[in-house]
Amino acid sequence: MSVHADHWHQPPAPLVLDDKEVHVWRARLDVPAPRLHQYEEVLSEDEMARARKFRFPVHRDRFVSRRAVLRRLLGGYLQVSPADVTLENTEFGKPVLARHHDTDLRFNLSVSEDLALYAITRGRDVGVDLEHIKPAVSDESVPEQFFAAHEVAVLRAIPKAHQPAAFFDCWVRKEAYIKARGMGLSLALDSFEVSFGDAEPARLLRTAPDPEEAGRWTMVALYPAPSHAAALVVAGQAWTLRRWNWSWMTGKDDHRLG
Numbered sequence: 001m002s003v004h005a006d007h008w009h010q011p012p013a014p015l016v017l018d019d020k021e022v023h024v025w026r027a028r029l030d031v032p033a034p035r036l037h038q039y040e041e042v043l044s045e046d047e048m049a050r051a052r053k054f055r056f057p058v059h060r061d062r063f064v065s066r067r068a069v070l071r072r073l074l075g076g077y078l079q080v081s082p083a084d085v086t087l088e089n090t091e092f093g094k095p096v097l098a099r100h101h102d103t104d105l106r107f108n109l110s111v112s113e114d115l116a117l118y119a120i121t122r123g124r125d126v127g128v129d130l131e132h133i134k135p136a137v138s139d140e141s142v143p144e145q146f147f148a149a150h151e152v153a154v155l156r157a158i159p160k161a162h163q164p165a166a167f168f169d170c171w172v173r174k175e176a177y178i179k180a181r182g183m184g185l186s187l188a189l190d191s192f193e194v195s196f197g198d199a200e201p202a203r204l205l206r207t208a209p210d211p212e213e214a215g216r217w218t219m220v221a222l223y224p225a226p227s228h229a230a231a232l233v234v235a236g237q238a239w240t241l242r243r244w245n246w247s248w249m250t251g252k253d254d255h256r257l258g
Contacts, residue, residue: 004223027246029065030114039068042082092184125235127180129172138167146189168229170196180233
């Protein structure tokens, strides 16, 4: 498989998100103790209680980081304090902004080890997925259990050395679509097909039972780190993607929102 790279930028100030843009933020979750303490200050009591339930400190700290970064991002777009951002879950477990915010802002996030991606839109359903590439997975029967038959055939036709990267390209694209739909596990992975591999740009190919569904979405491959695969799925077309680095990655204290 070829080596890909995205260009991620430091955001401008002030940062503006209109309905024809999609912003994706890349953030590292392993931060110094002083920054972690700052992150804890913006979390809710419920979030801190959830953090304390983690068995290992590294997992606890990453949970704190990912929730605090989400709150600071959303607070910046909403022009409210991060601590005043109220989150709730849909019936399928997808986190959303509480209704009292009265906004068309929508978001999705994905975490793999110490790397996180946050996708934010206005008025467009969105899903993002991120996975660390683990070579052993594609050698197991996971593709045959979860992928559509055509996807399995495409994967197994790829040279064996390249199958791990191809597997995760397929996986994150399918997961991003499921997350964009907001239906959780009620949408089977083998009920739709995506493109993957070097020869194909990221696309939603076929959906069942509605053949018109695929045309309602745009899929984009993301490359946030050499060891990770990622994908973004957004409702509609004619929008512009902006890739931003969360400020800690550049050593700045201010994420420059607002």
